[in-house]
Amino acid sequence: MAKKSARRRPATGPTTEPQVGPASPCPCGLAASYRACCGSLHTGHTTAATAERLMRSRYSAFVVRDAAYLLRSWHSSTRPGGISFEPAQRWTGLEVLRTTGGTAFHTDGTVEFRAHFTVRGHAHSQHELSHFVREDGHWVYLSAAEDR
Numbered sequence: 619m620a621k622k623s624a625r626r627r628p629a630t631g632p633t634t635e636p637q638v639g640p641a642s643p644c645p646c647g648l649a650a651s652y653r654a655c656c657g658s659l660h661t662g663h664t665t666a667a668t669a670e671r672l673m674r675s676r677y678s679a680f681v682v683r684d685a686a687y688l689l690r691s692w693h694s695s696t697r698p699g700g701i702s703f704e705p706a707q708r709w710t711g712l713e714v715l716r717t718t719g720g721t722a723f724h725t726d727g728t729v730e731f732r733a734h735f736t737v738r739g740h741a742h743s744q745h746e747l748s749h750f751v752r753e754d755g756h757w758v759y760l761s762a763a764e765d766r
């Protein structure tokens with residue numbers, strides 16, 4: 619489905635700052651403000667109770683470009699040395715398609731999702747099956763099988 623979004627701000631110059639504030643709807647799609655939802659995970663006030671919750675918070679971290687959170691929610695065995703964000707990429711939505719395991723009663727789980735984004739006005743999506751495990755009791759991202 620081709621989706622054209624209306625211009626939301628006048629083109630007054632290059633803007634790389636994400637448009638998410640504490641009171642904004644959370645980018646992950648849950649019905650809560652960013653501060654009450656993924657923001658509280660990004661600041662470390664709360665931890666993700668499920669793998670899906672962690673996955674959503676990582677998506678939101680891409681939206682707000684919180685590299686530190688992405689790195690610390692990454693398993694130590696697969697964590698990259700750093701994260702660079704594509705400046706032209708704008709994340710526009712997340713669909714969680716399916717989950718397995720990943721609850722308080724599990725030590726691993728998967729989340730299948732589709733993340734939507736635009737690059738210079740062109741819509742794209744990324745379909746991924748992510749694998750999560752617990753490390754030191756907390757859910758972390760281990761690896762992904764991409765399938766587009």
Ligand SMILES: [Zn+2]
Nearest residue numbers: 644646655656
């Ligand atoms: Zn959220």
